[in-house]
Amino acid sequence: MQTQILERMESEVRTYSRSFPTVFTEAKGARLHAEDGNQYIDFLAGAGTLNYGHNHPKLKQALADYIASDGIVHGLDMWSAAKRDYLETLEEVILKPRGLDYKVHLPGPTGTNAVEAAIRLARNAKGRHNIVTFTNGFHGVTMGALATTGNRKFREATGGIPTQGASFMPFDGYMGEGVDTLSYFEKLLGDNSGGLDVPAAVIIETVQGEGGINPAGIPWLQRLEKICRDHDMLLIVDDIQAGCGRTGKFFSFEHAGITPDIVTNSKSLSGFGLPFAHVLMRPELDIWKPGQYNGTFRGFNLAFVTAAAAMRHFWSDDTFERDVQRKGRVVEDRFQKLASFMTEKGHPASERGRGLMRGLDVGDGDMADKITAQAFKNGLIIETSGHSGQVIKCLCPLTITDEDLVGGLDILEQSVKEVFGQA
Ligand code: PLP
Numbered sequence: 001m002q003t004q005i006l007e008r009m010e011s012e013v014r015t016y017s018r019s020f021p022t023v024f025t026e027a028k029g030a031r032l033h034a035e036d037g038n039q040y041i042d043f044l045a046g047a048g049t050l051n052y053g054h055n056h057p058k059l060k061q062a063l064a065d066y067i068a069s070d071g072i073v074h075g076l077d078m079w080s081a082a083k084r085d086y087l088e089t090l091e092e093v094i095l096k097p098r099g100l101d102y103k104v105h106l107p108g109p110t111g112t113n114a115v116e117a118a119i120r121l122a123r124n125a126k127g128r129h130n131i132v133t134f135t136n137g138f139h140g141v142t143m144g145a146l147a148t149t150g151n152r153k154f155r156e157a158t159g160g161i162p163t164q165g166a167s168f169m170p171f172d173g174y175m176g177e178g179v180d181t182l183s184y185f186e187k188l189l190g191d192n193s194g195g196l197d198v199p200a201a202v203i204i205e206t207v208q209g210e211g212g213i214n215p216a217g218i219p220w221l222q223r224l225e226k227i228c229r230d231h232d233m234l235l236i237v238d239d240i241q242a243g244c245g246r247t248g249k250f251f252s253f254e255h256a257g258i259t260p261d262i263v264t265n266s267k268s269l270s271g272f273g274l275p276f277a278h279v280l281m282r283p284e285l286d287i288w289k290p291g292q293y294n295g296t297f298r299g300f301n302l303a304f305v306t307a308a309a310a311m312r313h314f315w316s317d318d319t320f321e322r323d324v325q326r327k328g329r330v331v332e333d334r335f336q337k338l339a340s341f342m343t344e345k346g347h348p349a350s351e352r353g354r355g356l357m358r359g360l361d362v363g364d365g366d367m368a369d370k371i372t373a374q375a376f377k378n379g380l381i382i383e384t385s386g387h388s389g390q391v392i393k394c395l396c397p398l399t400i401t402d403e404d405l406v407g408g409l410d411i412l413e414q415s416v417k418e419v420f421g422q423a
Contacts, residue, residue, distance in 0.1 A: 001036045016044075019372065020381055027054030030400040030408070032381060041408040043382040043396045048209065048241045048357075051268035052310055053397035059272045062309035063302060071305070077106060077298040086304035093311045094250055100259065102280035105288065106299035109275035111240040111266035112140025115203070117293050118262045118279050119144055122201035122234045123165075125285050130197040132185070132233070134171040134204060136211030136387060139238050148203050150211065151387070167196055171208065172216040182223050189231050201234035201262070202227075206252040206354075209241035212386030213352055213359025213393050221256035234261040234285070240277075241357075244268035245398050248325040248355030250315055255354065261285060269303070271310030276303035324398045327405055328355040331394050334409045335360045338416055345420050358394045365389035367419075374415035380408050 001023055010017075022034040030053055032040045045051065052059065067073075072080045087104060095102060107117040119131050133139065133148035140146065141154050147163035149155065155163055169188075170181035188194040206221060208214040216224075228235040237260040242252035244265060253260055262285065266277035275297070314320040335351035335358055342349035342362060349362045362368050365388040372392060375382050385393050396408060 029053040030404045049267040051398045053399040059306045066305045082301045082304040086308045089308040103286045105279040108295040112142045112145045114264040114277035115139045115145040126200035128200040130199045131166045132199045132202040138210035172220040203236040207242045212391040215354045225258040236262040240266045246357045272306035274303040331358045359391040378411045380411040
């Protein structure tokens with residue numbers, strides 16, 4: 001396997017190729033193939049970008065047909081038939097059935113672009129600069145989004161330029177059991193001497209992805225929404241990782257019955273792994289002036305095509321979401337058993353998550369790395385997250401077959417046992 005040019009030319013900033021040092025050639029569903037003939041089950045799925053698996057046949061066909069017909073690929077943000085179809089499908093299949101009324105901003109194609117646009121919109125709409133964000137939150141690495149991201153590794157990479165415009169509050173559970181962290185936030189909001197600049201908005205992941213698969217409790221999210229309303233702050237849900245079905249509903253906030261003012265989606269939005277993001281906003285918040293937030297890649301026609309096809313194929317009724325929830329319970333059960341096994345062996349571990357966004361917290365990053373490295377040797381691609389990489393996270397494709405799901409979990413169990421010398 002020839003890797004010299006990859007090691008020599010690509011910047012040291014590369015990450016995933018360090019955890020999975022092989023050359024991949026093909027992929028289908030939840031299976032990845034490497035040049036050396038090895039095959040892997042994919043529990044990473046592009047960090048939540050491939051919710052419908054690799055090369056889903058329906059989406060691939062829609063894309064191939066569109067390209068074959070010389071459909072518009074790039075047109076800045078000009079109107080295209082593909083954009084119209086995407087907007088119509090979003091409205092009819094996703095928004096209307098959920099009683100949601102949003103306008104759509106198409107920023108650049110990455111998650112961090114969507115977050116930048118969302119927080120800038122909130123600031124302009126409210127005429128205040130401060131954005132409240134939460135401990136362990138991850139919202140991207142461009143300067144505005146980075147200011148709302150907790151992890152020091154990313155924050156320290158700015159070359160000394162301070163990140164500005166955000167205040168951190170403790171996420172649900174951050175202070176341990178029995179402490180409602182929102183009481184602290186609410187107290188500061190009502191205290192002219194508490195040091196908190198009046199926020200324009202709150203940005204939150206309902207289940208923190210990179211921060212360690214931390215689900216916010218449903219009553220906690222409902223209280224957060226109320227606090228936002230009571231204090232005239234906008235509620236931004238960053239659904240870039242938890243959205244598009246990952247938690248068992250199209251939007252992760254549906255579980256709590258809350259209605260954000262602004263929503264960001266990216267990752268699995270195109271359904272096919274194509275770069276694509278949008279910001280959804282309550283219509284009255286659309287105060288942008290023409291071209292005020294621009295960019296060359298605003299909306300990507302190929303992604304419009306696959307995103308519309310994915311919404312129609314998976315979200316026209318609730319069959320898919322019920323299946324995701326069922327598979328989530330399978331992972332939950334196996335992760336609980338693994339956590340008990342490790343705890344009995346003297347290494348406390350626990351399980352958490354929502355839908356098919358699940359984590360096995362093994363307490364420290366070294367242990368998590370040993371297990372995931374062993375899993376890779378055994379044919380499973382699975383990554384870690386959390387403040388010290390202590391959480392092994394399952395982000396398998398939502399479309400994974402039961403056979404591959406159980407196969408991947410079997411590999412993980414075997415790997416845990418090998419690490420504990422029990423295989
Ligand atoms: N927001 C959340 C919740 C994310 O998980 C991520 C990426 O992992 C981002 C924003 C940033 O997205 P991108 O990496 O596409 O810039």
